Amino acid sequence: MTPADATPEGATPEGAASLACPACGKPLSLCLCAAIRPIDNKIFVLILQHPQEKAQALGTAHLVTRIFQRSALKPGLSWPGLKRVLGREVEMKRWGVLYLGSATLKARMQEQAAAGDVLIALDRKGEPLASPAALAGLDGIIVLDGNWAQAKALWWRNPWLLKARRLVLQPASGSLYGALRREPRAESLSTLEAVARSLACLEARAEIVETALEPFRLLLKKYRDRGTRSAGHL
Ligand SMILES: [Zn+2]
Structure with missing residues (x-):
């Protein structure tokens, strides 16, 4: 028996925090399983994750x-x-990759996004495709997980991504992260938010967003509560 085994449950909050829930992957103190309601999405979601993003407590x-x-x-x-x-x-033509988009494009899309999230496909030159067919018939979407620089690294290291349709999402509102995460652009979303909002657009199922974001809201709440209890270890 190790000294840790002899410690009564709950007596070492720091130790408990380092154990991850096998189901949701979060530290036990941030376990989100109770809030997870599985979604039967039709369009497959593939996340390519930058290795350095893995350790993020707020990663989604x-x-x-x-x-x-x-x-x-x-x-x-x-x-x-x-x-x-x-x-x-x-079939690469039937896959889309969620791309960051240029600042000018984002500015143009912002007006449209006043009425709700906007998802568009771009042509090879980076110009928006107006036809709804540009977003139809997708087997799956690829999302790059990491901060802006890490996502950019993934983009350049995987030139085959250019064979997929390039998709740009302009959300109607900002991330639930709020001030918890600093991103270079105000509208930067968590990976979960980006996936949920994109699929809601592509599958025309608005309810996906709320169902998917329920555990994310809980994560942020638990994280903030934990932060006020112990200032460190954020
Ligand atoms: Zn869990």
């Missing part, structure tokens, strides 16, 4: 795989192609 990529029944999370920096990532045949 793992949560995406718990919520969305058709999804996968692959940590790494580069892959030879989508077929190798998924281990099955794919």
Whole structure:
């Protein structure tokens, strides 16, 4: 028996915080399982995760795989192609990759987004495609998980991503993260928010957003509560 085994449960809050829930992957003190309601998404979600993003307490990529029944999370920096990532045949034309988009494009999209989230597809030159067909018939979407610089690194290290349709999301409102995470752009969303809002647009199921964000709200609440109890370890 180790000294840790002899400690009564709950007596070492720091120790308990370091144990992760096997289901949601969060520290036990931040376990979100009670708030997770699985979503039967039709369009597959693939998250390519920058290795340095893995350790983020507020990261949401793992949560995406718990919520969305058709999804996968692959940590790494580069892959030879989508077929190798998924281990099955794919038609790249039927896949989209969520792209950051240029500042000018975002500014143009912002007006439209006043009425709700806007998702558009871009042509090879980066110009928006007006036809609704540009967003139709997708088998899956690829989302790059990491901060802005990490997502950019993933983009450049995987040139096969250029064969997918380039999608840009302009959310009607900002991230629930609020001031907890500093991102270079105000509208930067968590991976979970980006996935939920994109799928809600693509599958025309607005309810996906609320169902998916329920555990995220709980995560932020628990995180803030924990922060006020012990100032460190954020
Ligand atoms: Zn859990």
